[in-house]
Amino acid sequence: MxxxxxxxxxxxxxxxxxxxxxxxxxxxxxxxxxxxxxxxxxxxxxxxxxxxxxxxxxxxxxxxxxxxxxxxxxxxxxxxTTEMDQVEIDPRRGVATVGPGARWGQVVDAARPYGLAPLAGSSRDVGVTGYTLGGGLGWLGRLHGFASDSVVSAEVVTADGDLVTASRDSHPELFWALRGGGGNFGVVTRLEFRLYPVSSVWAGIVEFPAERKADLLERYLDYARSAPDHVSTALMLTPESAAVKVMAAGDPSSLAPLGVLDGLREMAFAEAAMGGTPARHLALFDRLGDLDVWLAAGEQARVEIRHWGGALSATGPDTGPIGHRDTTFSVIVDTALPGLPRGGTFLNFLADTSRTSEAYTASDYARLAEVKRAYDPGQLFSVGHAIR
CATH class of the missing domain: 3.30.43.10 (Uridine Diphospho-n-acetylenolpyruvylglucosamine Reductase, domain 2)
Known part of the structure; x- marks a missing residue:
């Protein structure tokens, strides 16, 4: 062979x-x-x-x-699987079907003529399948949830070499595990997921002078307590300045207290370039604790504080094994600084593969381990974020 x-x-x-x-x-x-x-x-x-x-x-x-x-x-x-980058849009059903090499930019562009949008992340160059299997936190997430929760079906080559289709009605435990459990259970050769009617958004990155950092952080946390689900935001702190990233899939007027309205414009979802921060340090928190810690970190590195909540917190039959759904904030720092608080973690941003189990609740990890034993008892798929 x-x-x-x-x-x-x-x-x-x-x-x-x-x-x-x-x-x-x-x-x-x-x-x-x-x-x-x-x-x-x-x-x-x-x-x-x-x-x-x-x-x-x-x-x-x-x-x-x-x-x-x-x-x-x-x-x-x-x-x-880079060359397997097929993308098909079914506007009647509102779904996309993609090969494992497809990138988000391809899906965004293909869905745009129909007034539809996927739950893509910050970068057009990121692969759809790996992002989705790891959960998939996108800028429409507070309104529509994680990308993994929108998966309809997946064609998978298992460790035995079988080609199966996982869905709610076929191989349901494998289907559940794929939607957040990463690439532990087989090679996905086709992925089908829901799209959403989002033709335009209000978006922008609004910068503020460095001396406004402390005040802006306080106002940002206050705003997050009552932010509507159709608004996603992140606060950036750097040694030179501060900035607020915004994407609103609807009326942006609730953002007035942050003083960012003049910096936003209405645009197609495909044109909203939000950018990302390399996750040298990632932690999830219900409360940020001592704000001086993050302000000090922002004097040495780029810090991105992002508000979660909304549909990201939802649980039910359409949700997969993503831990810390009830988190309020994620904090990403692009430099490994000493003494930063350690909170919960999220598989897509977890570089330390020895901490894979921390991305899940104890019960979900135990269930993932059962699915792993059923579909890959020999640990063929054990490179990276392995379930054991």
Missing amino acids: TQRIVERAGTLLPGEPGYDEARQALHAGLDPHPALIVQARSAAEVRSAVLAARELGVPLAVQATGHGTHVPADGCVLLK
């Missing part, structure tokens, strides 16, 4: 032309050396890569864009 895989186009062994370029991860600190790279273009080639990894007795790592890669795929079969 392995020899047949190697002989196919799209596979690379160490030392072959193209191997060094294909093995590179997005994060410069990683220097992976996989045993074999498979550049898949179909579900059949994904299945062949899974079976090759089983025959070799090594784990299989999956990479589309590499944004979620935190552990080098040393000695593994590295499956690259």
Whole structure:
């Protein structure tokens, strides 16, 4: 089997032309050396890569864009799904169907002509599937929830090489686990998820002078107590200035107390570029505690305080295994500063894979472990945020 895989186009062994370029991860600190790279273009080639990894007795790592890669795929079969980037929009049903290599920018652009929007994140370049399997916190999240909760179905190649469709009616436990449990349970070869009728938003990044930081932080926290669900915001603190990021999928007038209305404009959802902050430190809190800690951090690094709540807090049959749903704020710091408070965590932003269990409630993690034993008892999918 392995020899047949190697002989196919799209596979690379160490030392072959193209191997060094294909093995590179997005994060410069990683220097992976996989045993074999498979550049898949179909579900059949994904299945062949899974079976090759089983025959070799090594784990299989999956990479589309590499944004979620935190552990080098040393000695593994590295499956690259970048070329499987199909995007289809069904405007009647209000759903998108995508391949595992699709990026959010493709979906946003494809949905735009129909007045629809996905629950995309801050960057158009991030891969849809990895983002969604890890939960997916987007700028429409307070209104519509996590991206994972909008998944309708997923086509998956399991560790046994079976091609199955997971939905509420078929493989329901696998379907539940995929919506927040990460890439632990198989390789998703097709993902179907709901879109939402959002044609335009009020958005912008409004800057303030550095001397306004303390006052702005107080006003931001006060505003968050009564912010309507259709408004998503984040407060940025840097050594040079402060800023408020805003996206309102409706009337922005409630933002008047923050003094940002003049800096917003109405635009298509596809045009709202919100940007992100590298998560060298991430913590989730119900209350931020000593505000001086975050103000001091903002004198040395970029700090992004983001308001959660709204539909992100919802639980029910449409929700997957995402812990800390009841959190109020996330804090991201782009530099690993000493002494920062440690709160809850969220899988999409968790670089320390030894803390994977902390992204879930104890009961959800136990249930995820049961699904893992059922679908991947041999830990074939164990690179990165592994459930054990």
